[in-house]
Amino acid sequence: MKIPLLVSQVLNGLATGMLYALMGIGLSIITGVLNIPNFAHGALFALGAYILFTIMQLVGNFWLALLVAPLGVGLLGVLIEYGGIRPLYKAGHDYQLLLTFGLSLIVTEGIIIVWSPVGMSQLPPPLLRGGVDLGITFYPKYRLFVMVTAAVLVLGAWLFLEKTRYGAIMRAGIEDKEMVSLLGIDIHRLFTVAFALGCGLAGIAGALTAPIRGLNPWMGVDMLGIAFVVVALAGLGNLLGSIAAGLLVGVAQSLVALFWPEASVAVIFAVMAAILLVRPQGLFGIR
Amino acid sequence: MSRETIRQLLVVLAAVVLLPIFVRHAIATEIWIFAIFGLGLNLLMGYTGLLSFGQATFFGSAAYVAGYLLKYYGIDIFLALAIGIVVGTVSAAGVGYLCVQRSGLYFIMLTFALNQMFYFTAYQWTTVTGGEDGMPGIPRPSIFGFDIHPPLAYYAAVAVLFLVSLWIMQRIVESPLGKILQAIRENELRAEALGYNVPRMKLLAFAVAGAFSGLAGVLYAMLFGIVPLESIGFVFSGNVVFATLIGGSGSLYGPVIGSFVFIWLSESVSTMWARWPLLLGVAFVIVVLFFRGGVVEAWARFWGWRAAHRAPAAAQVDADAPR
Numbered sequence: 339m340k341i342p343l344l345v346s347q348v349l350n351g352l353a354t355g356m357l358y359a360l361m362g363i364g365l366s367i368i369t370g371v372l373n374i375p376n377f378a379h380g381a382l383f384a385l386g387a388y389i390l391f392t393i394m395q396l397v398g399n400f401w402l403a404l405l406v407a408p409l410g411v412g413l414l415g416v417l418i419e420y421g422g423i424r425p426l427y428k429a430g431h432d433y434q435l436l437l438t439f440g441l442s443l444i445v446t447e448g449i450i451i452v453w454s455p456v457g458m459s460q461l462p463p464p465l466l467r468g469g470v471d472l473g474i475t476f477y478p479k480y481r482l483f484v485m486v487t488a489a490v491l492v493l494g495a496w497l498f499l500e501k502t503r504y505g506a507i508m509r510a511g512i513e514d515k516e517m518v519s520l521l522g523i524d525i526h527r528l529f530t531v532a533f534a535l536g537c538g539l540a541g542i543a544g545a546l547t548a549p550i551r552g553l554n555p556w557m558g559v560d561m562l563g564i565a566f567v568v569v570a571l572a573g574l575g576n577l578l579g580s581i582a583a584g585l586l587v588g589v590a591q592s593l594v595a596l597f598w599p600e601a602s603v604a605v606i607f608a609v610m611a612a613i614l615l616v617r618p619q620g621l622f623g624i625r
Numbered sequence: 626m627s628r629e630t631i632r633q634l635l636v637v638l639a640a641v642v643l644l645p646i647f648v649r650h651a652i653a654t655e656i657w658i659f660a661i662f663g664l665g666l667n668l669l670m671g672y673t674g675l676l677s678f679g680q681a682t683f684f685g686s687a688a689y690v691a692g693y694l695l696k697y698y699g700i701d702i703f704l705a706l707a708i709g710i711v712v713g714t715v716s717a718a719g720v721g722y723l724c725v726q727r728s729g730l731y732f733i734m735l736t737f738a739l740n741q742m743f744y745f746t747a748y749q750w751t752t753v754t755g756g757e758d759g760m761p762g763i764p765r766p767s768i769f770g771f772d773i774h775p776p777l778a779y780y781a782a783v784a785v786l787f788l789v790s791l792w793i794m795q796r797i798v799e800s801p802l803g804k805i806l807q808a809i810r811e812n813e814l815r816a817e818a819l820g821y822n823v824p825r826m827k828l829l830a831f832a833v834a835g836a837f838s839g840l841a842g843v844l845y846a847m848l849f850g851i852v853p854l855e856s857i858g859f860v861f862s863g864n865v866v867f868a869t870l871i872g873g874s875g876s877l878y879g880p881v882i883g884s885f886v887f888i889w890l891s892e893s894v895s896t897m898w899a900r901w902p903l904l905l906g907v908a909f910v911i912v913v914l915f916f917r918g919g920v921v922e923a924w925a926r927f928w929g930w931r932a933a934h935r936a937p938a939a940a941q942v943d944a945d946a947p948r
Contacts, residue, residue, distance in 0.1 A: 375734050377863075425914060432676050433913050435733065436870060439863050440909025447903035559859075563741035566734040574730075600749040607742030611723055614735070618726035 342475035347592045353481045353550075355588020356488035357543050361561055362568025362580040363495055364539030370512035370574035371532035372423065374431050377438040380562025381445035382537050386411045386544030387553050388449055391460050400463035404545055411541025412534045419533040424526065442562075449555040457554035484546050491542065496577050508532060512575040540565075560603055567610045571620045579622035586621075633878065637791065640885075641784045648889065650776035651848065656888045657787035658844045663869045663880025664794045665837025670866065671874035672798060673830045674810030675725075676733050678862050679740035680838050682720055683713040685857025686743060687839030688846040689754055692763045695847070702766040706786075706843055713839015714832050716743075721831030725824045728813075740859050747857050759853040763846045783844055790837060795877055797833065806830055860902075864891075867905075871912055873919030883919065 361383065368376045386407045393403035418441060426434045461467070462480035469476040499505040510518045511528050519525040544558070551557065567587060572579030587606050595602040613621060644653045662684055669675040687709035694700045694708060724735045747754045754760055765774055773779045797803050805826055808816040817823050846852045855861055864887065872883025890908075895901045916923065 369730055369734075373730060375730055375737075377737075422910065422914065429913075429917055431730075433917055435676070436867065437910055437913045439867075440906045440913065443860070443902050443906030443909065447900050447906065451900060451903070560741070560745070563738050563859075566738045570727075570731055570734050570738060601746075603745040604742050604749065607738055607745070610738060611742065614723050614726075618723075620731075 343596070345472075346475045346477055347596055348589060349477055349485075350481065351589030351592035352585060353485045353488075353588070354592065355585035356485055356492070356581075357547055357584075358561075358564050358568055358588050359492055359581045359584025360488050360539050360543040360546075361565040362572060362584050363492065363577060364536035364543070365565040366536075366569050366572065366574055366576070366580055367508070367532050367539075368536035369569060371508060371515075372419075372434070372529050374423070374434045374438065375566065375569075376533075376536065377435060377562065378418070378442040378445060379438075379536075379540050379565055380558030380560075381442040381449075382411050382414070382540045382558070383544035383547075383561045384449060384553075384555060384558035385414070385445055386541030387460075387548040387557060388453055388544075389541070390545035390548050391453075391458065391553055394460065404542070407545035408538040408542035411544075412538030415534040415537030416530055418537070419530045423529070423533065427526075442558075446555050446558070453553075453555070455555060457552055459552040460548040462549040480549055484550065487546060488543075491539070492577070492581055495539070499575075499577065504531070509575060564606055567606055571610060571613060571622070573620055573622050576622050579620075583621060637788070637878075637881070641788065645777060645780050649892075650780050652888060652892045654776070654780045654783045654848055655845075655892070656885050657783050658841050658848060659865070659868060659888050660881045660884035661787055661790045661837055661844070662841035662865050663872070663884050664790055665834035665841070666865050667869050667874055667877075667880045668794065668797065668806070668830055668837075669834045670869060671876070671879065672803060672810060673806040673827060674813075675827060675830065676866070677724075677736045677831075677834070678733050678859065678866065679720060679736035680834070680865050681857050681859065681861035682736075682740045682743045683717045683835040683838035684842040684845070684861065684865075685747065685852070686716045687712040687842035688852045688856050689747065689760060691843040692760050692846040692852045693753065695764055695766070696760070696762050699764070699766075702768055702847075705766070705847075706840060709839040709843030710836045711839070713835040713837070713842065715835075717835020717838065718828065718832045721828045721835070725827040725831065737859060737862070740857075740862055744854075744858050747854060754852070754854070757854055759851050760846075761851040763850050763852065765847045765850070779848065783848070786840065786844065790840065791877075791881070794837070798877060802826075802829070864905075867909055867912075871916075871919050873922050879919060 361379065365376060365379050368374070368379070389407040389410045390403040393406050394400065397403070418438075422437050422441070423434050426437060462483075466480040466483050469478050470482065497505075499509055507518065507523055507528060508531075511525065511532070515525060518528070543561075547557070564587060568580055568583045571583035571586075587609065590609050591602050591606055594605045641657070644656065648656070662680065665683075666677065666680050669677045690712045691705045691709040695705050700708070720736065720739045723739065724732050727735060748756055750756070765779065767773060768782060771778070773782050805816065805821055808819070808821070809823055809826060813823055816826075842856065845856060868883040868887035869880040870883065871886050872881065873879035891901065891905065894904055898904070912919075918926070
């Protein structure tokens with residue numbers, strides 16, 4: 339096997355791995371704070387991509403589109419939390435989970451109705467087209483951009499959670515909700531903020547993915563499973579763990595794609611199963 | 626048998642006999658198949674308190690394996706059913722082994738993620754499964770030389786298997802094992818403290834649920850003559866959870882009623898509009914927000930309400946109604 343090919347596959351794995359990490363962190367925040375696995379996470383990922391696509395069609399400004407996508411999806415997250423999840427606080431998490439499952443169907447079908455069931459493609463902005471010479475191999479600029487942007491976003495999320503007051507409250511919420519509300523903090527608002535933040539991260543991950551993989555209404559289906567894998571391996575609210583798990587899964591996937599492309603998605607889940615067989619608590623999980 | 630049990634039994638028998646008169650035979654058959662599937666899930670969801678989002682894994686695996694053997698090796702129908710049950714049990718035991726070590730949220734996510742693994746394997750392994758097109762050409766062998774190709778004959782065969790499944794599930798739920806599972810649902814720590822090996826019991830529940838799913842999977846493949854890719858997909862897993870929820874989880878007949886409502890509605894709507902999953906999603910949201918207890922509870926509430934109107938003192942019944 340040629341070295342340049344191997345290098346570019348590893349780089350591809352790192353780029354998609356960073357996107358997986360973004361998805362995983364968003365899900366991790368939602369699941370950690372609200373105690374529900376958000377089954378709409380994949381559909382919201384797809385919605386983010388479609389919002390980017392639409393803004394590109396209307397305005398043609400990639401940077402604006404990249405900003406609007408997470409805001410739009412995050413706003414929808416606020417509505418979902420406020421209108422759907424909040425009335426179910428007393429009913430229990432199983433029902434909240436089923437609500438998100440129903441919403442995932444609604445969002446996916448909504449995308450089919452508003453846009454179309456046919457897949458579409460999206461070019462990167464002119465600035466990010468073409469490749470750069472890395473010495474060993476040529477590599478598409480856009481994928482490098484995705485890697486850097488995702489890294490910046492992950493860093494931002496880390497700074498928010500570790501260095502700000504509200505981030506500390508959010509981490510406390512993951513650990514012990516009752517104690518947090520006893521301290522006089524509006525736990526319901528915390529839930530809304532966490533849900534919107536998680537959805538927003540899914541939205542921007544989707545928007546960033548659109549120029550790489552194109553768009554179709556079901557593009558979030560495998561992403562949802564992958565986000566679950568990242569959380570199961572990393573543990574809830576564990577940012578560094580999510581990054582490591584995301585990169586591991588991304589690189590494993592793109593290396594397997596080199597010699598056995600058909601298995602490249604199933605291998606993600608096989609890797610998870612193998613790790614959980616040896617370490618039931620996940621790579622970094624405590625609970 | 627108590628009077629209550631006999632009454633319920635008569636209602637189910639009447640439903641089995643009357644259904645094909647009012648509903649198209651294929652749909653009537655699908656209702657009982659889905660009910661068998663739901664019975665298995667309900668042992669996990671309703672009785673053990675384990676919300677599995679990956680039941681299609683066992684349903685689909687059994688359908689593919691038995692379907693493949695039926696198609697290419699022309700195996701006997703009893704062997705096909707037995708293989709389906711074994712595949713369902715074994716795959717559920719394997720998946721369950723990984724999942725029961727984690728609890729709560731992780732458990733749900735793992736059942737889902739492993740479902741995805743099976744789905745993408747079936748999706749890509751086109752030489753065997755046919756990928757997106759499914760695996761067509763599944764035959765429906767005769768039973769002791771009796772041809773079950775006529776829809777009503779197959780309906781009768783499925784209905785008998787459903788009644789047997791229902792009877793077995795009732796025995797399981799009322800057995801000491803069933804009581805232990807309910808104890809785990811109510812208070813896992815206490816069950817553990819009483820000396821029960823909780824993970825092993827959960828695993829056992831998983832395997833039993835897998836057996837029911839496997840049986841349902843083979844019957845499904847023979848009903849439509851094809852194993853569609855969706856039969857191993859996560860939406861299918863969600864559907865059975867939803868059907869059980871509409872009926873009312875935690876009661877033996879909940880998934881049966883739920884299956885009736887779900888299959889009948891989805892089969893009627895799906896022929897009218899290609900985007901019917903949208904309505905399914907809306908129904909999900911409405912049921913979850915407003916009708917959480919399902920049909921069984923709505924029924925109990927109705928009777929409680931009537932009793933309360935007749936004699937205010939009887940309102941207490943409402944509080945004891947099954948969840």
